[in-house]
């Protein structure tokens with residue numbers, strides 16, 4: 171794993187002299203964030219050695235290097251999901267690559283189903299914590315100490331200081347930013363009514379099929395994380411939606427201007 175990561179990092183460093191400080195993972199329907207970037211270099215995943223290729227519709231599949239103001243950013247346009255069939259080490263490989271490209275702050279976005287009755291479709295939620303219900307773990311197996319320790323502290327998966335900053339930015343820009351706990355499930359099925367109820371009962375506010383593995387690997391390497399989720403459907407009993415992928419994409423696209431603005435202003439604030 172170490173050698174593969176270094177090989178990919180060296181390849182990318184030879185292609186671009188760019189040292190990104192911020193990493194951004196763009197979730198379903200959120201890919202247009204790159205329009206806010208002064209793009210220096212775009213490379214499709216298919217051209218990057220050791221990178222998997224994304225298979226989901228609505229996920230583009232390119233690494234985009236560029237600037238937001240004076241800040242250097244690398245954005246993942248499209249991510250890899252466990253349900254696509256990749257193992258967890260593959261799902262999280264790009265996060266390792268981002269770290270050794272120079273990233274120290276990771277902004278992760280996603281679409282999720284809301285189970286908190288105070289949410290509605292289109293809400294933007296600051297992920298304050300997560301619950302890992304994936305059936306595999308990205309750090310399972312031999313630990314490579316060069317990346318990080320065997321036992322990773324998860325008391326602050328999402329950086330408190332980054333959250334504080336994001337909340338201030340939201341307030342200044344009149345973006346309604348909810349807060350909540352994200353629960354990660356493997357998918358690809360959406361939840362049954364009973365499962366949405368379980369998600370709520372174990373203490374989560376929203377549920378999705380990504381983010382948790384990426385944040386775990388980011389914390390393994392001590393990256394500070396900020397998580398942002400767009401509620402694309404509701405799974406609470408009174409309000410259950412018959413959700414499908416197109417609806418998820420559509421709802422995410424509607425919330426996209428707010429998420430874009432939030433991430434942009436957040437990065438500019440440093």
Ligand code: HPA
Nearest residue numbers: 281282283377378379418
């Ligand atoms: N469940 C799981 N993943 C999701 C959902 C959902 O309701 N909406 C968007 N991604």
